Amino acid sequence: MDKYNSEWFDQDWLRFKFESLRRKDNFEPDAQKYQELLMRANLDGARDFNLKVSEAMVETDSLAAMVMGEKPSRFYFRFGAKVLDALAERLVLAEAGYLLDEGINPMDHLDAVFFPSGMGAIYTLTEFMAESIDDLDRARLRVKLADEGVDERPLFVQGNVVYVNTNNVLGERMRNKVIAPSIKVDTTDLMKVGKVLKQLGDRCFGLYFEPLTNPDIRYTNTKSMALLGSSYQIPVIVDNTFLTPYLQQPFRMGADVVIHSLTKYGNGFGDMLAGAIIGPKALISAIKLWQYDSGNVTQSPDSAIKLYDRISDMPSRMDTQAGNAKAIANYLKGSEYVDKVHYPDLEDETRGGLAGAVISFILAGQTLEERTAKERALMQYNIDHPGVINHEVSLGDNVNLMIGENTLGFPNVDSNAGFVRFAVGRTPDAEKTIKFLEKALTEVYK
Numbered sequence: 349m350d351k352y353n354s355e356w357f358d359q360d361w362l363r364f365k366f367e368s369l370r371r372k373d374n375f376e377p378d379a380q381k382y383q384e385l386l387m388r389a390n391l392d393g394a395r396d397f398n399l400k401v402s403e404a405m406v407e408t409d410s411l412a413a414m415v416m417g418e419k420p421s422r423f424y425f426r427f428g429a430k431v432l433d434a435l436a437e438r439l440v441l442a443e444a445g446y447l448l449d450e451g452i453n454p455m456d457h458l459d460a461v462f463f464p465s466g467m468g469a470i471y472t473l474t475e476f477m478a479e480s481i482d483d484l485d486r487a488r489l490r491v492k493l494a495d496e497g498v499d500e501r502p503l504f505v506q507g508n509v510v511y512v513n514t515n516n517v518l519g520e521r522m523r524n525k526v527i528a529p530s531i532k533v534d535t536t537d538l539m540k541v542g543k544v545l546k547q548l549g550d551r552c553f554g555l556y557f558e559p560l561t562n563p564d565i566r567y568t569n570t571k572s573m574a575l576l577g578s579s580y581q582i583p584v585i586v587d588n589t590f591l592t593p594y595l596q597q598p599f600r601m602g603a604d605v606v607i608h609s610l611t612k613y614g615n616g617f618g619d620m621l622a623g624a625i626i627g628p629k630a631l632i633s634a635i636k637l638w639q640y641d642s643g644n645v646t647q648s649p650d651s652a653i654k655l656y657d658r659i660s661d662m663p664s665r666m667d668t669q670a671g672n673a674k675a676i677a678n679y680l681k682g683s684e685y686v687d688k689v690h691y692p693d694l695e696d697e698t699r700g701g702l703a704g705a706v707i708s709f710i711l712a713g714q715t716l717e718e719r720t721a722k723e724r725a726l727m728q729y730n731i732d733h734p735g736v737i738n739h740e741v742s743l744g745d746n747v748n749l750m751i752g753e754n755t756l757g758f759p760n761v762d763s764n765a766g767f768v769r770f771a772v773g774r775t776p777d778a779e780k781t782i783k784f785l786e787k788a789l790t791e792v793y794k
C-alpha cells in the first residue's frame with residue numbers, strides 16, 4: 349500500500365522513525381524538562397510576530413521562492429507566517445522535543461500545520477491521502493467496482509469508537525470517493541485488528557484511532573498498533589486530543605501522524621476552534637500546498653498567537669484537570685448511585701497513569717427508563733444550580749462540562765441510558781465538584 353502514500357511514507361521516514369523517533373518511555377518522564385521545552389524561544393528568539401494578514405516583503409523577486417517552499421513564507425497569512433512557524437515548532441517540540449537529547453532537531457524531520465478546527469485537520473488529511481491515488485489507479489478501481497462488482501478501493505481501518513464527525517469523514521463521506529468507507533474495528537483488541545489487516549492486504553490505506561475513545565474512555569495501546577502498522581506497511585494516525593503530548597507522545601510509540609483538536613486542551617479555555625496535523629516534513633509540506641488553494645487555514649494571526657502562548661501552559665493545566673478527574677472518578681467509583689465508571693488507571697502508559705480529564709459513568713437504575721430518568725434529572729439539576737457543572741458539550745475548558753448521552757434529544761439511544769460524559773475542568777477544584785455531585789446525586793435519587 350505504500351505506493352499510495354509514497355510521497356511521504358517512504359524509506360527515509362521509516363528509517364528515521366525506527367532509528368530515532370521511537371523510544372521506550374511513552375512520554376518525557378521529567379515534567380520540569382518537558383515544561384522548559386515548551387517555553388523554548390522560537391526560531392530567532394524574538395516574539396515579534398506580524399499581526400496583519402499581509403506582511404511587507406524585504407526584497408524584490410522573493411514571493412515565488414516563498415510559494416515554492418524555498419524560503420519561509422511570510423507575505424500573506426494563508427501561505428504561512430512567522431507566528432505559524434513558531435506555533436509549529438512549539439507543537440513539534442511538545443510531541444517530539446525529546447529528540448534534542450540525541451542532538452537531533454525534530455524540526456529537520458517533522459513539521460505541523462494548522463487548521464480552523466480539529467475537523468478541518470482530519471478532513472484535510474483524509475482528502476489529501478485520497479488524492480494520492482493516481483488517475484490510472486482511480487480508473488482501474490472504478491472499472492473493477494462497476495463492471496466486476498469487485499471492490500478493491502483502498503480504505504482506512506479505524507477504531508470502532510471515534511469522535512462522531514471523524515466517524516462520518518472516514519466512513520459516509522468517503523462514499524463517492526476512490527476510497528471506500530472505512531472498516532471499523534475494536535482497536536483495544538489486537539487480534540481483531542491483526543485479522544482485519546491481514547484480510548485487507550494492500551487495501552488498507554491508514555490505521556486511524558483515538559488512544560482514549562470518546563465517550564467511553566477505553567484505551568488503545570499505540571505501540572501495539574504501530575507494530576501492526578509497520579508489519580503491513582500502513583501509516584498509523586493517532587488523534588491525541590484527549591491525552592495531549594504531556595500525558596503521552598504517540599511518536600515515541602511508533603505513530604506516523606498525530607492529529608489534534610487544539611480547541612480542547614491545546615487552547616484550554618473553550619474560546620477558540622483550532623486543529624493541527626503533525627507528521628513527516630514531506631507530508632506537511634504537501635498539505636501546506638493544499639492549504640494555499642483550500643483556504644482551510646488558521647483564521648487570523650491573533651488566534652495563532654493566542655494558541656502559541658496557551659500551548660505552553662498545557663502541562664500545568666493538564667496536571668490540574670486530569671488530577672481533578674482522577675479524584676472525581678474515584679469518588680464516583682465509590683458512589684451507590686453509579687453503576688460503572690469509565691476512567692482506567694493507565695499505570696505506566698501515561699504520565700501519572702492518568703487517563704486525561706474526561707470521565708464517563710453510568711447512573712444506577714433497575715431499568716433503561718429509570719436510568720434515563722436519573723440522567724435527565726442530573727442534567728436538570730446542573731441547569732438549575734449553575735456555577736459548578738455546566739450542561740455543555742466540548743472538553744478541555746477551564747470549567748466542568750457535562751452531558752447525558754441519552755438526553756440530548758436524539759431518538760432511540762436507549763442502549764446509552766444513564767450514560768454521562770463529564771469533561772472535568774480546572775475550577776472549581778475536585779473537592780468542591782465532589783461536594784456538588786454528592787448533593788446532586790442525593791437529590792436525584794431521593
Ligand SMILES: Cc1ncc(COP(=O)(O)O)c(C=O)c1O
Pocket residue numbers: 465466467468511514558562587589590608609610611612621622623742
Ligand atoms: C477526539 C476529537 N477529535 C477531534 C474533534 C474535532 O475537533 P473540533 O471540534 O476542533 O473540530 C473532537 C471534538 O470534540 C474530538 O473530541
